[in-house]
Amino acid sequence: WEKPEGRPFRQRLLVVANRLPVSAVRRGEESWSLEISAGGLVSALLGVKEFEARWIGWAGVNVPDEAGQKALTKALAEKRCIPVFLDEDIVHQYYNGYCNNILWPLFHYLGLPQEDRLATTRSFQSQFAAYKKANQMFADVVNEHYEEGDVVWCHDYHLMFLPKCLKEYNSKMKVGWFLHTPFPSSEIHRTLPSRSELLRAVLAADLVGFHTYDYARHFVSACTRILGLEGTPEGVEDQGRLTRVAAFPIGIDSDRFIRALEVPQVQEHIKELKERFAGRKVMLGVDRLDMIKGIPQKILAFEKFLEENPYWRDKVVLLQIAVPTRTDVPEYQKLTSQVHEIVGRINGRFGTLTAVPIHHLDRSLDFHALCALYAVTDVALVTSLRDGMNLVSYEFVACQDSKKGVLILSEFAGAAQSLGAGAILVNPWNITEVAASIDQALNMSAEEREKRHWHNFVHVTTHTAQEWAETFVSELNDTVVEAQLRIRQ
Numbered sequence: 422w423e424k425p426e427g428r429p430f431r432q433r434l435l436v437v438a439n440r441l442p443v444s445a446v447r448r449g450e451e452s453w454s455l456e457i458s459a460g461g462l463v464s465a466l467l468g469v470k471e472f473e474a475r476w477i478g479w480a481g482v483n484v485p486d487e488a489g490q491k492a493l494t495k496a497l498a499e500k501r502c503i504p505v506f507l508d509e510d511i512v513h514q515y516y517n518g519y520c521n522n523i524l525w526p527l528f529h530y531l532g533l534p535q536e537d538r539l540a541t542t543r544s545f546q547s548q549f550a551a552y553k554k555a556n557q558m559f560a561d562v563v564n565e566h567y568e569e570g571d572v573v574w575c576h577d578y579h580l581m582f583l584p585k586c587l588k589e590y591n592s593k594m595k596v597g598w599f600l601h602t603p604f605p606s607s608e609i610h611r612t613l614p615s616r617s618e619l620l621r622a623v624l625a626a627d628l629v630g631f632h633t634y635d636y637a638r639h640f641v642s643a644c645t646r647i648l649g650l651e652g653t654p655e656g657v658e659d660q661g662r663l664t665r666v667a668a669f670p671i672g673i674d675s676d677r678f679i680r681a682l683e684v685p686q687v688q689e690h691i692k693e694l695k696e697r698f699a700g701r702k703v704m705l706g707v708d709r710l711d712m713i714k715g716i717p718q719k720i721l722a723f724e725k726f727l728e729e730n731p732y733w734r735d736k737v738v739l740l741q742i743a744v745p746t747r748t749d750v751p752e753y754q755k756l757t758s759q760v761h762e763i764v765g766r767i768n769g770r771f772g773t774l775t776a777v778p779i780h781h782l783d784r785s786l787d788f789h790a791l792c793a794l795y796a797v798t799d800v801a802l803v804t805s806l807r808d809g810m811n812l813v814s815y816e817f818v819a820c821q822d823s824k825k826g827v828l829i830l831s832e833f834a835g836a837a838q839s840l841g842a843g844a845i846l847v848n849p850w851n852i853t854e855v856a857a858s859i860d861q862a863l864n865m866s867a868e869e870r871e872k873r874h875w876h877n878f879v880h881v882t883t884h885t886a887q888e889w890a891e892t893f894v895s896e897l898n899d900t901v902v903e904a905q906l907r908i909r910q
């Protein structure tokens with residue numbers, strides 16, 4: 422984080438998220454190397470210039486010894502990061518268990534785990550206990566570093582208990598909480614055994630934020646229906662205390678992507694890709710390999726398109742870049758094999774000796790390679806079954822400098838609400854509809870492509886990550902001032 426030129430910082434900001442924005446690798450007993458880990462939240466918050474920010478979170482490694490913890494704390498301090506040390510058992514129960522096996526699928530409408538109901542119920546209780554314990558450990562670290570006047574911004578479903586823990590330490594702390602996933606319909610949330618405890622813990626925050634108005638509405642409904650509280654246009658009221666609830670759609674640092682297109686290395690890469698795929702239209706998917714991203718559905722829709730449109734078979738290529746995540750979870754391993762199997766079958770069916778219709782990569786691309794790919798893409802395919810926002814769709818639009826490519830976007834991604842008028846919206850479960858939209862995109866006139874592109878480009882370049890973060894923090898400050906005025910009246 423850089424200091425704003427010639428001005429002091431406006432305020433101190435403590436960002437609390439499950440993961441720190443760096444990955445730590447141990448090089449010796451007391452030596453660590455740190456690498457910035459890319460991702461939507463990291464780039465969004467790096468754009469925050471007005472605040473003296475510190476980031477509190479887990480470094481992603483188990484450090485059982487005191488010497489190692491001390492050395493890592495020191496190394497992270499230079500990057501304004503503060504570690505929370507979680508042991509292996511807590512990580513297993515809190516992170517792999519409650520966060521990724523229960524909350525993540527539930528919030529994306531995939532339901533609670535169903536395999537062995539009894540075993541799940543038993544482990545559910547111990548996982549929830551670990552979740553609360555981990556949240557308390559985050560709160561302890563925040564409390565240790567908190568100074569009066571600081572703003573504390575808690576992020577995501579990993580830390581729903583944190584606002585309550587923080588307010589128990591200090592009821593005057595300014596606490597905001599933002600959810601990066603969808604908040605599901607209250608009918609889904611009420612299936613969760615710890616539904617009330619979690620809602621009450623979140624309500625301890627002063628400001629609660631979501632990507633879209635719909636998610637905010639679902640949250641307020643859950644509080645009114647499950648807790649019997651009163652929903653108001655401002656938020657949720659409990660015995661005269663208001664928790665403000667609102668939508669704050671995230672954006673990207675669009676300038677960073679636009680500037681990258683001028684970098685010689687990116688231009689060279691663009692040239693190579695154009696030569697490599699000369700005479701073929703390029704379709705692109707970039708996702709974390711996660712069931713919510715609808716990757717098998719996307720590939721099956723592409724197969725249907727090839728089946729129905731023989732003319733296009735040697736004139737179009739789908740590049741699917743899927744970075745593996747949560748690789749120790751069996752369901753994610755199953756998904757990887759399923760995707761490989763479908764890609765293999767389709768390439769066997771429609772490939773020739775010299776070309777295959779799908780290039781599938783199971784890996785992450787560096788920033789410049791990603792920008793070059795976005796720039797040469799004719800049609801981007803985002804087919805999430807559910808997605809809080811989806812920043813890939815924003816990044817693609819930012820990089821469509823000369824091309825004016827078409828975005829096919831799932832109506833179940835939060836981004837559909839902001840980029841809907843420029844994109845072709847689809848129901849990713851309806852493979853016939855997605856196949857037809859590929860046909861529509863490939864045959865779209867230059868004039869219509871340009872019109873749709875500009876609609877989205879204006880949105881992406883005006884609703885940036887920086888604006889998102891600043892709006893949230895200003896709103897949090899205002900909310901606290903208003904609450905104080907209400908109490909005085």
Ligand code: ADQ
Binds near residue numbers: 602743786809810816
């Ligand atoms: P994610 O589910 O990770 O984020 P998304 O918003 O698309 O989804 O962000 C992914 C980020 O990772 C993008 O910046 C993208 O460039 C990068 N990425 C993905 N695959 C990559 C690859 N193969 N190589 C390199 N980079 C890759 C969660 C929610 C989203 C919400 C964000 C931000 O699930 O709905 O939009 O947080 O709030």
